[in-house]
Amino acid sequence: MNKEFFMYLLAMALVTYLVRMIPFTLMRKKIKSVFIKSFLYYVPYAVLSAMTFPYIFYSTGDVITSSVGCAVAFILAYINRPLIEVAIASCVVAFVSGLIF
Amino acid sequence: MKSRYTYLYGLKKGLPIALGYLSVSFGFGITAVGQGLSGIEAILISLTNLTSAGQVAGVSIIAAGGSIIEMILTQLIINIRYCLMGLALTQKLDKSFTTIHRLITSFGITDEVFAVGASEKEHIGTKYMYGLITLPFIGWSLGTALGAFAGEILPASVCSALGIAIYSMFVAIIIPPSKTNRGVLFCVLISALMSCMFYYVPLFKGLSGGFAVIICAVTSSVIMALLKPVREEEEELNE
Numbered sequence: 001m002n003k004e005f006f007m008y009l010l011a012m013a014l015v016t017y018l019v020r021m022i023p024f025t026l027m028r029k030k031i032k033s034v035f036i037k038s039f040l041y042y043v044p045y046a047v048l049s050a051m052t053f054p055y056i057f058y059s060t061g062d063v064i065t066s067s068v069g070c071a072v073a074f075i076l077a078y079i080n081r082p083l084i085e086v087a088i089a090s091c092v093v094a095f096v097s098g099l100i101f
Numbered sequence: 102m103k104s105r106y107t108y109l110y111g112l113k114k115g116l117p118i119a120l121g122y123l124s125v126s127f128g129f130g131i132t133a134v135g136q137g138l139s140g141i142e143a144i145l146i147s148l149t150n151l152t153s154a155g156q157v158a159g160v161s162i163i164a165a166g167g168s169i170i171e172m173i174l175t176q177l178i179i180n181i182r183y184c185l186m187g188l189a190l191t192q193k194l195d196k197s198f199t200t201i202h203r204l205i206t207s208f209g210i211t212d213e214v215f216a217v218g219a220s221e222k223e224h225i226g227t228k229y230m231y232g233l234i235t236l237p238f239i240g241w242s243l244g245t246a247l248g249a250f251a252g253e254i255l256p257a258s259v260c261s262a263l264g265i266a267i268y269s270m271f272v273a274i275i276i277p278p279s280k281t282n283r284g285v286l287f288c289v290l291i292s293a294l295m296s297c298m299f300y301y302v303p304l305f306k307g308l309s310g311g312f313a314v315i316i317c318a319v320t321s322s323v324i325m326a327l328l329k330p331v332r333e334e335e336e337e338l339n340e
Contacts (some may be wrong), residue, residue, distance in 0.1 A: 001208075003136075004114070004300050005142055005163065007169055007170050008162070008163045008172055009142075009145060009146060009149065009160070009167070009174070010144075010183045010334065011151035011169050011172045012146065012149070012150055012155065012176055013146075013150055014149075014170060015172075015173050015176040015177055015180065015266040016150050016152055016176055016180050016183075017182045017207075017208055018153055018182075019177065019181055019183045019184050019208045020183045020184075020208065020263075021187075021189075021203075021204060021207040021208070021209045022184070022187075022189060023175075023185075023187040023188040023191070024187035024188075024190065024203055024206075024207040024210065025200060025203040025204055025207060026189055027187075027191040029192070031192060032169050034330050034331070035326050035327070035329060035330065036326075037192075037196050038326035038329075038330040039322050039326040039330040040188070040189040040287045040322075040323070041115035041190060041326075041331045042192055042221075042284065042321070042325045042331075043186070043220040043319075043322045044186075044189065044215060044216045044220055044274075044277065045191055045220075045274075045275050045279075045285050045288055045289050045292075046288050046289065046291075046292040046317065046318040046319075046321045047182070047186070047212060047215075047216060047292075047318045048216050048271040048274055048275050048289075048316060049210075049271075049275055049288075049289040049292040049293045049315070049317075049321075050292045050295065050296040050314045050318055051212060051268075051271060051292070051294070051296075051314055052171045052268050052271040052272060052275070052320075053159065053293035053296050053297055053299050054171060054296065054297045054301070055268060055300075056265065056268035056269075056271075056272070057262040058265075059265040059268050060261045060264050060265050061232065061261045062261070063265065065105060065261075065262070066265060067280065069262075069265040069269065070179070070197055070265070070268070070269070070272070072269075073265075073268070073269035074272060074276065076273070077269075077272050077273040077276035077277065078276055078280070079251035080239035080277050081273070082273075083114065083117045083270050083273045084113070084116050084117045086117075086269050086270065086272065086273035087120060087121065087195055087266045087267075087270045088117075088120070088266070089129065089269075089270045089271070090266070090269035091120075091263055091265055091269070092262075093260050094262045094265050095258065095259065095262035097290075098258055098261070098262060
């Protein structure tokens with residue numbers, strides 16, 4: 001490990017930490033604006049949706065096993081099963097369907 | 102009233118995130134070593150950054166011998182979404198979050214940690230937050246180490262099946278509120294459609310993944326905040 005790598009590491013880690021830390025540490029007030037509150041209420045769902053689609057269909061490296069796993073996740077999520085159960089079940093089903101297809 | 106948001110509850114919520122990270126960071130470990138970094142270097146990056154897109158971009162800059170300025174700008178652009186997430190998350194924190202806890206736990210704000218934390222129904226405390234962060238941090242670092250040092254330790258079929266875990270978890274977070282809340286449903290649909298557009302339309306191919314996510318999320322959230330502002334009783338938190 002050399003000095004050059006250390007400079008890169010420092011730059012990466014510092015910038016990444018600061019963008020997380022600054023608003024999280026400094027913001028102490030409750031936001032009053034209905035618009036901003038509504039916006040912040042929707043953001044997590046929007047972020048997750050944008051990160052999930054269409055990537056979930058390629059997540060196992062195979063569109064068929066990914067789609068089967070995705071279908072299982074949809075069904076279990078629809079009947080309000082816990083996160084961990086949905087995650088593990090879809091992995092298992094994707095793995096098993098990989099053995100079949 | 103004793104909060105149900107204990108350290109153990111946080112750990113439990115963090116487990117699927119950690120499983121997902123294990124497979125994603127496994128891939129990162131392999132990529133980093135493939136690009137000429139040592140295994141120790143790859144692990145150091147994961148231990149200090151705890152983010153996927155930024156690390157992948159960072160490694161390619163290191164491999165290409167890019168400048169520090171380029172590194173800083175790239176990290177800033179890819180990770181600027183954490184600013185927004187951190188800000189949103191502050192609205193969910195209870196009084197246990199003193200400055201020192203904020204300084205420490207902010208390190209662990211990832212897309213997934215944020216999404217799980219922000220979708221809790223009540224205010225969250227420091228114990229829950231530390232619990233939530235613990236396993237994803239371990240999973241991320243462990244996965245990187247496994248990928249960097251032992252690409253063959255797991256059969257490829259197992260590795261690839263693990264790749265869906267994180268996305269299934271996202272599905273499990275967004276589907277239940279979409280059933281009961283029209284605003285969330287349309288927000289999720291708009292965001293998904295935009296994301297697919299960025300993915301499939303050749304014109305947008307040059308757009309980085311981090312940028313695409315922020316554009317989708319901001320646009321769909323602004324639209325729904327205007328069309329369907331959240332009513333007081335819906336977002337009212339139990340103090």
